[in-house]
Structure formats: structure tokens, C-alpha cells
Amino acid sequence: MEKQFNDKNTIKTIFFNIIKAIILIIYFFAINIACKYIREEEIYEYIKIFAVIYLILGIINLERAYKKDSGKNAIFSIELFIISAHTLSIEYVISKFKFDLQIYLLASSYIFAIYYVLKSIIIYTKSRSKYLASLSDVPEIVKEEKPKIKEAKRKKADNIEEKESKEIVNGIKEDTIKENYSNLEEKNIENKIKPKANKKEKDKEENKEEKSKTKTKETKEENKEESKEEKTEKSKTKPKKAKKEKDKEESKEEKIEKNKIKPKETKKEKDKEESKEEKIEKSKTKPKTTKKAKSKKTNNTEEITLNDNTAIDTKIVEISEKEEIKPKVKASEKRKSKEENETKKNEEIEKNEENKKTNTKHKKEVKK
Numbered sequence: 001m002e003k004q005f006n007d008k009n010t011i012k013t014i015f016f017n018i019i020k021a022i023i024l025i026i027y028f029f030a031i032n033i034a035c036k037y038i039r040e041e042e043i044y045e046y047i048k049i050f051a052v053i054y055l056i057l058g059i060i061n062l063e064r065a066y067k068k069d070s071g072k073n074a075i076f077s078i079e080l081f082i083i084s085a086h087t088l089s090i091e092y093v094i095s096k097f098k099f100d101l102q103i104y105l106l107a108s109s110y111i112f113a114i115y116y117v118l119k120s121i122i123i124y125t126k127s128r129s130k131y132l133a134s135l136s137d138v139p140e141i142v143k144e145e146k147p148k149i150k151e152a153k154r155k156k157a158d159n160i161e162e163k164e165s166k167e168i169v170n171g172i173k174e175d176t177i178k179e180n181y182s183n184l185e186e187k188n189i190e191n192k193i194k195p196k197a198n199k200k201e202k203d204k205e206e207n208k209e210e211k212s213k214t215k216t217k218e219t220k221e222e223n224k225e226e227s228k229e230e231k232t233e234k235s236k237t238k239p240k241k242a243k244k245e246k247d248k249e250e251s252k253e254e255k256i257e258k259n260k261i262k263p264k265e266t267k268k269e270k271d272k273e274e275s276k277e278e279k280i281e282k283s284k285t286k287p288k289t290t291k292k293a294k295s296k297k298t299n300n301t302e303e304i305t306l307n308d309n310t311a312i313d314t315k316i317v318e319i320s321e322k323e324e325i326k327p328k329v330k331a332s333e334k335r336k337s338k339e340e341n342e343t344k345k346n347e348e349i350e351k352n353e354e355n356k357k358t359n360t361k362h363k364k365e366v367k368k
Helices: 007-037 040-070 069-098 103-135 156-306 308-367
Strands: none
Touching: 007 040, 007 069, 007 103, 040 103, 040 156, 156 308
8 A cells, every 4th residue: 555645744844944943033133133223231131031932932832732742842842942041041151252242143043044944854854755665665575584494304213212202201291290180180179168168267257247346336335325324414413512512602601691790799798798897997986086085175174284294194195096096097098909909800800701702702703
């Protein structure tokens, strides 16, 4: 069968390569012309912009080649990457090696044009050679055949010996084959018996596993029920505990209130006792005062009648009476100080109890 060659595909590829070469020549010539009218710094900025554009086009084309699984698009994307790298390296090469920018751009344009022309020539030659090879019938007619090697004839004696040796070997082989066959049969019988035993063992193991699973399930269910019962019991016991705590707190509060009431009662009793003692003391001091008044009256009469000696005696009597009154005043002051201390203590106790009440109320609110 003669192979048909499509010349249209090769012409398209060659045409696209030539267009690429023309575009690159125009690109480098445009930059070369711009060097005359624009500063070098601005030209380098434009070159960087074109390099980024070529790089983006190369990435897009590479993604298309990956999706379509085409080698031509992949090669074209690699070419775009090379062009972008070349344009970025223009500034570095010129600054390091001190080339002229216009000459460097012309040289680069010629290099890329030569590359695409050579590429189109190679494609054309390969396609042409394939087409010509498809037209020729020589490979179908000419087929290489391997030469047959003729075996040399041997003597009859050698043939006889060979036959004998072959017979011996064949006999040994037959014996070994029979032994192997018998061994195979025994193994097959054993293998037939083993599966039955294996099946029984597997069934036993499966039954054991099922029993263990059922046991574990039962234990889990029992544990769950026990945990539920414990939770219910705890929930029942908790209110009891709360009631006990409440009762304890109420009893404490009652005790505190009683303790508050007691000091008041004790105060009243003390006041009563003190009032009684004061009355008794007054009753004791009244006769003394009467005696003092009588003594004063007598002293006055004696002062009038008696001489200076009697006046001295009256003064001594008055001093003695003042000394008797002083200890009585001191005793009354001590009693008053004691009463004041007791009142202060009672007030402090009441304040502490009030603070405790406020703390207990605050704790109850926090718990709620």
C-alpha cells in the first residue's frame, strides 16, 4: 500500500516559522530605531515590559500544550521563554561587555531569523524523505532471510551410542515422572482434606468471634444501664444533700440569731443588777451624809465657841471626809469603763454576725 503524504501540513509549519522570524526581526528593528529618539533608560523599561509579555504568552501556550498533549505547542512555548530571557539579558550583557546596543539588537534579530529558517528547511527535508520512502516498494520486496545451517552427518556408531544414552535418560525420566506424579496425587489428596479441616476451624473461629462480640455488646449494654442507674441515683441523692445543706445553714442562722438575742438579754440583766447595786450603795451612803451634815452643824457651833485649836480640828475632819469620798468616785468610774467596754464588745459581735450573714447570702446567690 502506498502511503499518502499531506504537503499542506508541512507548508503550514514552514509558513508559521517564517512569520515568527519576520515578527522577531520587526521587534528588534523597532527597538533599534527607538534608540535614536528615546533615552536608554526608557528603552530598557520597554524591553522589560516586552519580556514579561513574552513570558506570559509562553506560560499560556504551555498550558494549552499540556491539555492537548501536543509537542509543537510545547516547543513554541519554550521558544517564547528563550526570547523573554534574551530580552531581559540585553541590559546586563551591554553593561558588562560594553557592546553597542544597536549592533547587539541587529545581531540578535539575525540569529533568531536564521534559527527559524533552518528549522523550516529541516522540517521540509524530513517530510520529503518520508514521502519518497513511502513511494518506493523496495522494502516490501527485499526481506532478509536467515541462512539455514546444515547439520553434519555423524557416524553410525555415534548414532547408536546416542540412542542408548537417550534410552537410559528416557527411562530415568519416566521413573522420575512417575514419582513426581504420585507425589502430586498425594498432595492433592491432602489439599482436599485440608480445606475441610480449615473450613471447620474457620467456622469455629467465626463462632467464637460472634460469641465474643455478643458478650462485649451485652457487657456494654449492662455498663450503660449501670451508668444510667448510677446517674439517676446521684440525681436523687443530690437534692437530699442540698436539703441537708439548707437545713444546716438554717440551723446556723438560727444559732447566730439566738446569740444576737442573748447579749441583749445579758445587757438588760447586767443593767438591772447594776441598778440594784447602785441603790444599795446609795442606801449605805445616805446615813453617812446625814452624819456628815450633823457633824458639820456641830462643827460650826464648835467653831464659834471654841478657840483656834478647835478650828484646826475641824479642818482635819474635812480633809478626812474628802479622802473617804475619793475611793467611791474611783469605783464608779471603773464601773462605767467596764460597761463601755462590754457595749463595744457586743457591737463588734453584732457586726461580725451581720458580715457572716451577708457572706452566706452571697454564696447562696453564686450557687444559684
